[in-house]
Structures are given as structure tokens and as C-alpha cells.
Amino acid sequence: MLSIFNLFMFFMFCGAFVFCFNHKHILLTLLSLEFMVLSVYLVLLYFLILHGYEIYFVIIFLVFSVCEGALGLSILVNFVRMVGNDYLSSVSVLTW
Template structure:
């Protein structure tokens, strides 16, 4: 099970680093990485016999990160008209 979750994290990191066109796709891959890490945390807690309070706190912070990302998307789309990195002038590569 750890192998599948590790592949998910590696795939999310690859997706985050290779997709540099849309801000929304970058935020989606960050959310995928955080969900895979949450799954790994829950697997560790279930095998160790611990309570899952830390997992709930992690999930709350992950939801706050997602809401902040959506706020950034709304701000960028209203300011520049689309969510492309190249249109906003943020990245000068």
C-alpha cells in the first residue's frame, strides 16, 4: 500500500513540475500531493493503533490551502482574464 501512495506522491510532484502553463493545474497537482500524504498518514495511524486527531488537523489545513488556492485563481482571472502563467507576467522564463 505504501508503494501505491508513494507512486501517487511522485506522480503528483512530476505533474506539478512538468505542467507550467495553467495555475489551476498546478494547484490541482498540489492538492493531489496533499491528499496522498494524508492517505499515507492515515495508513500509518491505522497500523500503529493511534488516534487520528493529527490527520483531521492535517485535513483541515489542506482544505484551507485549497480555499486559498481558489481565491488566488479568482484574483488572477479577474485581474488578467485567464489563468495562464505567461499572461500574468509572474514568470519571466
């Protein structure tokens, strides 16, 4: 029981590690954020099933996470159209 929770927390920290130490592409940072959201979803689902609660909140959480992912991808597409690539090194504060 506790080892599954530790595995989910390991997934969360792996996603946070990639998010913190990846400074090249915006797409990879978005993917690591989605991986972290997925690990939070698994922890929430595990907690709700373990304690016998209703799991309707999980569906609401999935709706918000899908909206967050779609918003991130639309911002990425807009960024690629404006700049030409998704490298963070090509971003300048003066061009905005």
C-alpha cells in the same frame, strides 16, 4: 503492507511530476498540489492506523488542507479577474 505504501508514494510522485512539468495553467498546478496533499493524507492515515495511534491528527491535517485549497482557489479567482485567464505565459513581472 509495503505495497500499499509504495502505491501511496507513487501517487505522491505522480502529483510532483505533474506539478514540475506543467507550466501552462495555474489551475492544473493547484490540482496537482491538492493531489499531493491527498496522497500525504493517505500515507498519514495508513501510518496512524498501522501503528495503532489516535487519528485525531488526521482531522487537523484535513482542516489545514481544506484551508490551503480555499486560499489557492481565492488567489486563482483574483488572478483571473486581474489578468483575464489562468495562463502562466500571460504573467509579467512588470504588471504587478
